[in-house]
Amino acid sequence: MAAITQEALKWISEEYYDLNGSHYETLESLPSPLEFSQLVHCACPKALARWTDEYLAKACGDNLISVALTPNGRADAITRGPDDRLYFAEPFVRQMTVADFLSKISTDRDAQEEVVYLQSQDGNLYSSTPGVDSEFESLLTDVPPQLSFCTEALGAPPEAVNLWIGDSRSVTSIHSDPYENIYTVIRGSKTFTVFPPTEGWCMNERVYPHAAYERLVEGEPLILVASPPSNPPVRWSSIQDPNDANVLPPEAHPIHITVNAGESLYLPAGWWHYVTQSEVTIAVNYWYDMESRGSGWVWLNLLRGGDSNSPPPGNEGDEFVDGSEEDEEEQEESAGN
Amino acid sequence: MAAITQEALKWISEEYYDLNGSHYETLESLPSPLEFSQLVHCACPKALARWTDEYLAKACGDNLISVALTPNGRADAITRGPDDRLYFAEPFVRQMTVADFLSKISTDRDAQEEVVYLQSQDGNLYSSTPGVDSEFESLLTDVPPQLSFCTEALGAPPEAVNLWIGDSRSVTSIHSDPYENIYTVIRGSKTFTVFPPTEGWCMNERVYPHAAYERLVEGEPLILVASPPSNPPVRWSSIQDPNDANVLPPEAHPIHITVNAGESLYLPAGWWHYVTQSEVTIAVNYWYDMESRGSGWVWLNLLRGGDSNSPPPGNEGDEFVDGSEEDEEEQEESAGN
Numbered sequence: 001m002a003a004i005t006q007e008a009l010k011w012i013s014e015e016y017y018d019l020n021g022s023h024y025e026t027l028e029s030l031p032s033p034l035e036f037s038q039l040v041h042c043a044c045p046k047a048l049a050r051w052t053d054e055y056l057a058k059a060c061g062d063n064l065i066s067v068a069l070t071p072n073g074r075a076d077a078i079t080r081g082p083d084d085r086l087y088f089a090e091p092f093v094r095q096m097t098v099a100d101f102l103s104k105i106s107t108d109r110d111a112q113e114e115v116v117y118l119q120s121q122d123g124n125l126y127s128s129t130p131g132v133d134s135e136f137e138s139l140l141t142d143v144p145p146q147l148s149f150c151t152e153a154l155g156a157p158p159e160a161v162n163l164w165i166g167d168s169r170s171v172t173s174i175h176s177d178p179y180e181n182i183y184t185v186i187r188g189s190k191t192f193t194v195f196p197p198t199e200g201w202c203m204n205e206r207v208y209p210h211a212a213y214e215r216l217v218e219g220e221p222l223i224l225v226a227s228p229p230s231n232p233p234v235r236w237s238s239i240q241d242p243n244d245a246n247v248l249p250p251e252a253h254p255i256h257i258t259v260n261a262g263e264s265l266y267l268p269a270g271w272w273h274y275v276t277q278s279e280v281t282i283a284v285n286y287w288y289d290m291e292s293r294g295s296g297w298v299w300l301n302l303l304r305g306g307d308s309n310s311p312p313p314g315n316e317g318d319e320f321v322d323g324s325e326e327d328e329e330e331q332e333e334s335a336g337n
Numbered sequence: 338m339a340a341i342t343q344e345a346l347k348w349i350s351e352e353y354y355d356l357n358g359s360h361y362e363t364l365e366s367l368p369s370p371l372e373f374s375q376l377v378h379c380a381c382p383k384a385l386a387r388w389t390d391e392y393l394a395k396a397c398g399d400n401l402i403s404v405a406l407t408p409n410g411r412a413d414a415i416t417r418g419p420d421d422r423l424y425f426a427e428p429f430v431r432q433m434t435v436a437d438f439l440s441k442i443s444t445d446r447d448a449q450e451e452v453v454y455l456q457s458q459d460g461n462l463y464s465s466t467p468g469v470d471s472e473f474e475s476l477l478t479d480v481p482p483q484l485s486f487c488t489e490a491l492g493a494p495p496e497a498v499n500l501w502i503g504d505s506r507s508v509t510s511i512h513s514d515p516y517e518n519i520y521t522v523i524r525g526s527k528t529f530t531v532f533p534p535t536e537g538w539c540m541n542e543r544v545y546p547h548a549a550y551e552r553l554v555e556g557e558p559l560i561l562v563a564s565p566p567s568n569p570p571v572r573w574s575s576i577q578d579p580n581d582a583n584v585l586p587p588e589a590h591p592i593h594i595t596v597n598a599g600e601s602l603y604l605p606a607g608w609w610h611y612v613t614q615s616e617v618t619i620a621v622n623y624w625y626d627m628e629s630r631g632s633g634w635v636w637l638n639l640l641r642g643g644d645s646n647s648p649p650p651g652n653e654g655d656e657f658v659d660g661s662e663e664d665e666e667e668q669e670e671s672a673g674n
Contacts, residue, residue: 008345008639015635198632295535298352299636302345 006201010251012303016198017253033152048142048186051282053102059138060098066120066135067094067101070213071222073115077173078208078236081224087211088234091117092222105167105280114222117170123160125284136163147182147286154180154288164283172275174203174237178300179287184264188281191258193242197270200303202252203237210234242274270300343538347588349640353535354590370489385479385523388619390439396475397435403457403472404431404438407550408559410452414510415545415573418561424548425571428454429559442504442617451559454507460497462621473500484519484623491517491625501620509612511540511574515637516624521601525618528595530579534607537640539589540574547571579611607637 068075068091075091104116118124124135126145134140146157159179176197183190195202210231213222239247242254259265267273269290290296405412405428412428441453455461461472463482471477483494496516513534520527532539547568550559576584579591596602604610606627627633 005342005345008342012635012639015638016632196632198635295353295533295636298349298535299632301352302349 010201012198014251016196017251033149048284051142051186056139057097057099057102060136061138062097063135063138064095065098065101065118066124067096068092068117068119069094069114069222070117071114073117073169073171074173075117075119075170076175078238078240079211079224081211081226083226085226086208087224087226088208088236089224090210090212092213092215093120101165105165115167115169117164117166119162119164119166119170121160121162123162125163126158126161128157128159139163143284150180150182150286150288154291156289158286158288160287162285162287164281164285166277166281168277168279168281170277172273174239174242174272174274176200176270176272176300177287178269178290178297180269180290181267182264182286182288183259183267184284184286185259185261186282186284187261188278189258189260190275190277190281190283191256192265192267193274194255194257194267195242195252195272197272197300197303199252200272201305202249203239203272205235205304206238207233207235237272269296270303347538350533350535350538350588353533354588370486385621388479388523393476394434394436394439397473398475399434400472400475401432402435402438402455403461404433405429405454405456406431406451406559407454408451410454410506410508411510412454412456412507413512415575415577416548416561418548418563420563422563423545424561424563425545425573426561427547427549429550429552430457438502442502452504452506454501454503456499456501456503456507458497458499460499462500463495463498465494465496476500480621487517487519487623487625491628493626495623495625497624499622499624501618501622503614503618505614505616505618507614509610511576511579511609511611513537513607513609513637514624515606515627515634517606517627518604519601519623519625520596520604521621521623522596522598523619523621524598525615526595526597527612527614527618527620528593529602529604530611531592531594531604532579532589532609534609534637534640536589537609538642539586540576540609542572542641543575544570544572574609576611606633607640 070089070091072079074089077089078086079089081087081089101116101118104113120135123129123132125140125143126134143161143163145161151157174193174195183192210227210233211224212227214225215222216225242248242252248254257265407426407428409416411426414426415423416426418424418426438453438455441450457472460466460469462477462480463471480498480500482498488494511530511532520529547564547570548561549564551562552559553562579585579589585591594602
């Protein structure tokens with residue numbers, strides 16, 4: 001653990017903010033590889049208008065896809081378990097057809113219904129891992145396996161290309177990824193609340209025990225079950241909703257970016273993001289490995305307190321920064337966009 | 338002043354070294370703008386074989402150029418004054434013709450002679466500052482005002498293009514610049530000892546009072562005169578010669594790069610460098626502004642202890658890290674390549 005102090009992290013974030021502010025750029029056309037290589041963030045248009053429910057259901061037919069289920073839309077988020085402890089909760093995963101899945105995210109749903117989210121994040125369209133096949137073979141002709149401006153700028157094809165389909169019940173809890181991310185919305189809209197890596201210290205990361213939703217008896221509700229000790233604890237932000245005025249220090253500078261159908265967001269590696277979405281939102285994202293040479297990786301690790309593999313000092317889990325403790329159960333968070 | 342501790346800086350430099358090591362790449366041809374934009378450091382060939390002494394003297398004729406004079410080859414370096422205090426010493430500057438200047442760096446010089454170095458560093462070939470004219474108008478047709486691969490990659494023309502002419506008596510003391518630097522050797526060779534920005538804490542920066550060489554009586558030797566208090570003190574490394582085995586901590590990893598005539602070095606912004614040269618060395622360098630967006634500037638500042646404008650805590654000048662105090666006067670350091 002590096003001796004990076006809270007005061008130093010605060011200084012870094014203030015310096016960064018003074019120099020960079022909170023603006024973002026919108027590009028009207030795709031950047032060249034060189035322009036992209038120079039850019040910090042960009043937005044570029046793209047559309048797959050033909051991806052109606054009918055088209056998707058027909059194209060995928062009887063193929064089974066892996067869908068995340070939670071009682072509350074909080075997949076991969078900090079959640080209070082039946083024992084009243086806080087856990088990093090992974091969703092229950094079920095196989096179903098696309099037609100089945102889409103029927104569960106139609107807007108006339110039952111309020112008691114479990115929340116489904118297609119968010120498998122393992123390169124469900126394309127994966128660079130050998131032997132991993134796509135669950136969406138029949139859609140691949142619609143989606144380029146890479147973005148040439150990005151592959152050329154970053155010097156390698158994407159690590160993973162993911163399809164995301166969900167509705168407004170699913171919310172992505174705040175986190176950061178070590179990937180350059182090009183996030184394209186195809187239907188609906190996503191609203192990203194983002195923070196630069198320099199404000200990572202505002203996210204109050206804690207270490208939480210791991211848990212997963214399980215259905216112990218078919219037909220019964222999902223329950224959160226603590227994982228065996230062989231599952232390592234998970235370091236995650238204790239911030240429930242960064243848009244809650246009470247939970248972030250005044251030094252945090254959220255940037256709100258709504259990405260509509262046909263638009264793309266470039267979310268640079270290490271940027272913190274919290275994501276909400278409109279009713280029935282479809283998106284595709286490209287994860288590219290970040291530059292491993294130079295000091296970028298050291299910098300991101302430093303900003304998380306110096307060592308992402310060990311807990312920050314004095315954090316034993318079981319803390320959760322939530323504007324109003326009473327409302328906690330009504331707030332929603334979920335999987336990692 | 339940020340509360341960045343020595344321990345944290347040490348951690349950063351170790352992490353950087355573990356990830357990056359100390360190698361450098363040599364390119365056989367010029368990079369494209371995109372390749373350059375992706376690169377951390379590179380070397381690319383270039384030659385101006387026709388720059389013989391005769392050619393230079395004839396081309397420049399009676400034009401006067403500004404030449405740095407010191408008794409010891411240490412321009413812009415920490416030097417002990419006649420009052421036994423340590424100063425940041427600037428050279429005495431004299432105007433002379435190129436023919437005059439070149440006669441003083443011929444190899445059959447008198448050992449007692451003052452050391453001359455053409456090192457004006459103010460864009461003596463091309464400057465981006467309006468109204469600054471070149472002292473080398475007649476050489477400009479030989480030197481491109483910019484390097485297109487670099488200008489295109491960095492998005493702006495160079496801030497300054499400098500001509501450097503000197504001999505082995507002049508040595509550049511270790512320092513870092515906030516510029517992307519393309520350094521091309523035209524005659525002779527330069528040996529760079531470089532360190533990544535993450536090893537800045539090993540450089541033991543101190544704050545020294547300012548002084549300049551003056552010739553109080555024509556014909557008499559130069560003497561070092563302390564500047565009036567209106568000249569701010571200068572923050573500078575207290576390391577005399579980083580190749581002296583005794584002066585650097587074991588965590589420092591010097592990289593030695595010899596750049597021969599016809600070769601160029603890309604020295605990224607913020608990299609520490611100490612430079613020696615062969616007899617009669619001619620070089621041209623291009624300084625490009627570093628990217629001001631993003632966190633690069635904050636990172637470099639952090640690695641110097643958090644604030645490059647104020648002294649590091651506990652340093653009152655008057656310290657000098659030198660392998661052997663006795664040999665100090667025989668070692669040579671000078672202007673900022």
